[in-house]
Amino acid sequence: MTTVVQIAPEIGPGTGVGAVAFHLEQEWRRAGVDVRRFTLDEAGGAWLPAATGGVAGRLSLLARVVWFSTVGTRRARRYLRRHPDQLSVCHNDALAGDVYVNHGIAQAAMRARGHYRLRMLRNPVLLFTTARDRRRYSGGGDHRLVVNLVSDEERLLRDVYPDLTLPTVVIGNGVDVERFRPPTPLERAQARERLGLADGDRLVLFIGNEFGRKGLPVLVEALGLLGPEVRLVVVGGTPDLVAAEARRAAARRLGD
Known part of the structure; x- marks a missing residue:
């Protein structure tokens, strides 16, 4: 072997x-x-x-x-x-x-x-x-x-x-083009609905695993200076990192 x-x-x-x-x-x-x-x-x-x-x-x-x-x-x-x-x-x-x-x-x-x-x-x-x-x-x-x-x-x-x-x-990592592709207008609308986004809302998407090094705490702090129409979605991180960042956001009353 x-x-x-x-x-x-x-x-x-x-x-x-x-x-x-x-x-x-x-x-x-x-x-x-x-x-x-x-x-x-x-x-x-x-x-x-x-x-x-x-x-x-x-x-x-x-x-x-x-x-x-x-x-x-x-x-x-x-x-x-x-x-x-x-x-x-x-x-x-x-x-x-x-x-x-x-x-x-x-x-x-x-x-x-x-x-x-x-x-x-x-x-x-x-x-x-x-x-x-x-x-x-x-x-x-x-x-x-x-x-x-x-x-x-x-x-x-x-x-x-x-x-x-x-x-x-x-040697490329490879991408599953069936799964990762631009959404259709219907899929986009359905995704926004699942996230509870109104027509005028804006979504900030953070993708990363090392929250502190990649600046997520700064982004969360900046979110507090914006209006309620701006939402943040985080993709990545370990359960411990996600829980810690959720507590930080909750302390600023920025949602769950």
Whole structure:
């Protein structure tokens, strides 16, 4: 039986990059593949606090990223040396694994948002990951292949790292076009009715898993400054995150 170990700080539904690893795990197991995990727990970093919003959350994120990129790299490499028969797929941070899945390039994202140098200097996480990923893509010895999820990321990767030494391939996540398609006028009207939206109401849709890092608390606060005709729907997150955000909204009397 083929055995695959996935390397990521966390793996589970509603965890961003970790959710991709989780769903891959489910599909591989359905196909008869033995799937293992190497996460922050296996890297000895389970004691680190979860990343949330605010200054404390940013410091927690920095600690987790640095730990998994350094200690995690060393322990993952040791694990792989002990299990040379296993195929390894790395999703984040660690410089180890046969295949590295590129889930995004921070430098490209910051340039697209403007004020690139200022954004980089004010965020130590970005400075660290930029230096780390230059080693990843230009060193050539940490992985055997880079998987990009879309062709644009393939192009950006080669633009940002012109001295890229690793072979690359594009493997899309795939979209069920029967399920995910623009709604018909009738389906749109029915969806608005289910949400209790009047003709003049506006809906703000937030899609994301890491509420604090992605700005949901700020969005909830801003909602309080708008009229009752503006509604917010949140898609994503774990049950604990959803419950905490619902309590925050209720405290501001913004609904359920």
